[in-house]
Amino acid sequence: MCTTCGCAEGDTTIEGHTHDHSHEHNHHHGHALMATHAAGISPSRILKIEQDILSKNNAYASDNKDYFKEHGILALNLVSSPGSGKTTLLTRTLDHLKSEFRQAVVEGDQQTVLDADRIRATGVKAVQINTGKGCHLDAHMVGHALETLQPESNSLLFIENVGNLVCPASFDLGEACKVVILSVTEGEDKPLKYPDMFHAAELMLLNKVDLLPYLQFDVDQCIAYAQRVNPDITIIQVSATTGEGMEAWYQWLRNQHKSTLTDKQNQQ
Amino acid sequence: MHEMSLCEGVIQLIEQQASDQQFNKVNTVWLEIGALAGVEIEAMYFSFDAIAKGTIADAAKLKIIHVQGHAECPACKHQAQVSTRYELCTECGHYPLDILSGEEMRIKELEVQ
Numbered sequence: 001m002c003t004t005c006g007c008a009e010g011d012t013t014i015e016g017h018t019h020d021h022s023h024e025h026n027h028h029h030g031h032a033l034m035a036t037h038a039a040g041i042s043p044s045r046i047l048k049i050e051q052d053i054l055s056k057n058n059a060y061a062s063d064n065k066d067y068f069k070e071h072g073i074l075a076l077n078l079v080s081s082p083g084s085g086k087t088t089l090l091t092r093t094l095d096h097l098k099s100e101f102r103q104a105v106v107e108g109d110q111q112t113v114l115d116a117d118r119i120r121a122t123g124v125k126a127v128q129i130n131t132g133k134g135c136h137l138d139a140h141m142v143g144h145a146l147e148t149l150q151p152e153s154n155s156l157l158f159i160e161n162v163g164n165l166v167c168p169a170s171f172d173l174g175e176a177c178k179v180v181i182l183s184v185t186e187g188e189d190k191p192l193k194y195p196d197m198f199h200a201a202e203l204m205l206l207n208k209v210d211l212l213p214y215l216q217f218d219v220d221q222c223i224a225y226a227q228r229v230n231p232d233i234t235i236i237q238v239s240a241t242t243g244e245g246m247e248a249w250y251q252w253l254r255n256q257h258k259s260t261l262t263d264k265q266n267q268q
Numbered sequence: 269m270h271e272m273s274l275c276e277g278v279i280q281l282i283e284q285q286a287s288d289q290q291f292n293k294v295n296t297v298w299l300e301i302g303a304l305a306g307v308e309i310e311a312m313y314f315s316f317d318a319i320a321k322g323t324i325a326d327a328a329k330l331k332i333i334h335v336q337g338h339a340e341c342p343a344c345k346h347q348a349q350v351s352t353r354y355e356l357c358t359e360c361g362h363y364p365l366d367i368l369s370g371e372e373m374r375i376k377e378l379e380v381q
Contacts, residue, residue, distance in 0.1 A: 042381050044295055049285065049375045053277045053299070136270055167270035170306055170373075195353045196306045229354045231364055 011132020012141055015113060016148040057171055060139035064174025067146065072154040072264035074257045077173050079197060080181035081190075082163030085207045087115050089181060089240035090158055094122045096250060101257065102155035106145045108137040108162045115160065125149060136167040139174055154261060156253065165194040176256065177202035184208050184215055188222035195229040203234045205249060210239040271311035274373070275319040281375055286324050291380035294328040298377040303337040303351055304370035337370030 052058070068075045080086050094103055105126040107116040116128035127149045129141050142159060151157045159175060161168040169178075180201035182190055185208055191198040198204065204226055206219070219237070226233055236252065238245035282294060297316075301307050309332055316330045337350040341357035342365070348358055350370070356363045 042291075044379050044381045045291075047285065047289060047291075047378045047380055049281070049378055051281055051375050053274050053281070053373045053375060056277050056280055134273065136273070138273065166306065167273075170270060171273075192354065199353055228363060 013130045014144050015128045017144050057139050060143050061172040061174040064139055064143055069263060072261050073151055073157050074260040075157040075175045077159045077161055077175035077178045079161045079168045079178055080163060081165045084181045084183040085240050086160055086181050087118055089207060090160060091118055091122050092240050094124045102152045104149050104151040104155055104157050106142060106159045108160060131162055135162055135164050136171050137161050137173060138171050142173045165197045169196040169200045179203045181205045181207050184212055184217040188218050189225060191226040191229050198226050198229045206237045207240055209237045210242045210244060271308055271315045275315040278375060279319055279323050279325055282325050293381040294325040294378055296329045296331060296379035298331050298333060300333045300335055300372045300374045300376045302335040302370040302372035304353060305373045335369055335372045338368045339365035340368055342366050
């Protein structure tokens with residue numbers, strides 16, 4: 001159990017997080033349970049609660065958001081199904097923007113530090129969260145990862161979520177927005193099959209477009225499905241392997257980063 | 269299977285309530301879950317029993333109040349029941365519809381001792 005905020009780690013492990021340092025963000029844990037009641041049977045009563053089940057996660061997310069805002073950090077939550085090419089896309093992005101931005105990565109996977117190793121090979125600092133049996137990152141895990149990672153002010157922070165198009169949709173991590181990556185080797189109807197994720201994302205990167213000549217993937221249909229779930233979604237077609245379309249993604253990042261810095265200045 | 273995490277969230281909120289409102293046993297937990305909340309109800313029941321074990325809600329009964337999806341068309345103001353986020357207005361074909369209910373994921377009430 002974490003001695004600072006009292007959190008039980010469960011199956012989750014965070015590289016470099018030993019639970020022996022101070023927290024920067026506030027925790028709202030209420031572990032003081034089992035109030036001292038004398039023996040005896042008290043009558044049952046009904047309590048009206050009306051509390052959102054995700055309220056705890058949302059409180060941590062709001063702490064993370066404040067931290068990002070205060071430090072001018074653009075945090076993006078990258079979500080996709082496994083095998084969409086998320087890590088390849090990320091390493092190419094990090095390499096390309098290395099000279100332009102300070103960058104850091106939080107990697108989420110059930111097991112192994114393989115992805116964090118791939119990120120670190122680009123020279124960008126990364127911390128791996130292994131969720132064990134967990135199918136998504138939550139705001140509390142990310143808060144702990146930030147303590148270890150210490151992303152620099154005015155940097156880009158990429159949070160690569162566990163490969164899963166369902167569960168990460170519900171969990172706010174405090175990010176500026178979710179970026180969903182869909183590859184053309186998947187079905188074009190993914191946006192309709194997993195509408196919550198495409199509804200929650202601001203940007204969709206349609207990856208592996210270099211493979212289109214070999215596939216029966218209807219790009220227009222896919223885009224129409226995504227827009228039906230989310231009419232405001234921005235869509236960029238890319239190939240992380242050949243680099244096709246990547247410049248539009250970099251430009252999108254630059255624009256987002258600029259508005260993060262403007263928000264920081266307005267706050268001061 | 270994020271229902272496991274959701275149940276952990278439920279238990280944490282109950283523990284907090286237990287210290288705030290002075291109770292030491294939970295008999296029944298009522299949750300309100302909307303049709304558009306992305307929650308698998310069966311998985312909730314399954315996870316709750318597993319997660320509640322050894323906590324203040326051990327042996328508590330979980331009751332889930334299902335909230336139907338309800339939406340209004342921003343163009344023609346027609347209201348209708350919906351089961352997905354991307355349904356078209358049955359009157360004028362417009363989308364997206366404004367969701368009025370169905371996204372709930374709430375602890376509604378507790379029966380405690």
